[in-house]
Amino acid sequence: MKRGSTIFLKIAVFLIGVIVLSLCIFFLPWLANDTAEIFPEFAFLQYPVLLGLYLTTIPFFVALYQAIRLLKLIDNEDAFSESSVNSLNLIKYCAITISILYVIGSILLMSQSALHPGIAIIGFIIIFASIVIAVFAGVLQKLLRNALDIKSENDLTV
Numbered sequence: 001m002k003r004g005s006t007i008f009l010k011i012a013v014f015l016i017g018v019i020v021l022s023l024c025i026f027f028l029p030w031l032a033n034d035t036a037e038i039f040p041e042f043a044f045l046q047y048p049v050l051l052g053l054y055l056t057t058i059p060f061f062v063a064l065y066q067a068i069r070l071l072k073l074i075d076n077e078d079a080f081s082e083s084s085v086n087s088l089n090l091i092k093y094c095a096i097t098i099s100i101l102y103v104i105g106s107i108l109l110m111s112q113s114a115l116h117p118g119i120a121i122i123g124f125i126i127i128f129a130s131i132v133i134a135v136f137a138g139v140l141q142k143l144l145r146n147a148l149d150i151k152s153e154n155d156l157t158v
Contacts, residue, residue, distance in 0.1 A: 095134035
């Protein structure tokens with residue numbers, strides 16, 4: 001494979017990371033303060049919600065790093081390796097972790113009667129997207145594992 005053929009995907013992953021990091025640094029604190037001022041009855045939830053959102057960025061950035069690592073393996077013609085399987089496994093578990101954290105957050109907000117329908121829809125979209133990514137990474141991981149098994153059997157017979 002031609003070196004650099006995954007450059008577009010690397011740029012896209014990098015831009016996604018920069019945008020999410022910028023939102024976390026600049027937009028989320030402003031939004032939390034603004035929401036606490038508009039709805040003072042829910043001001044006590046400002047920091048727990050911010051903490052929950054920041055917690056979900058940890059597995060998100062780990063998954064982005066693994067995606068970049070996977071793209072580098074593809075560029076180096078080492079896509080069919082144990083490292084690729086491990087990267088897909090980590091991406092799968094990061095997506096599952098994000099889904100679980102959002103489900104827990106939704107339950108906690110519902111228990112406080114603070115789950116606005118608009119926020120709930122955004123949360124459910126994130127949960128659904130994370131589950132789709134986890135399933136897709138799991139399927140790719142299984143396919144790659146089967147390809148590695150076939151490759152190792154062929155190496156033994158030659």
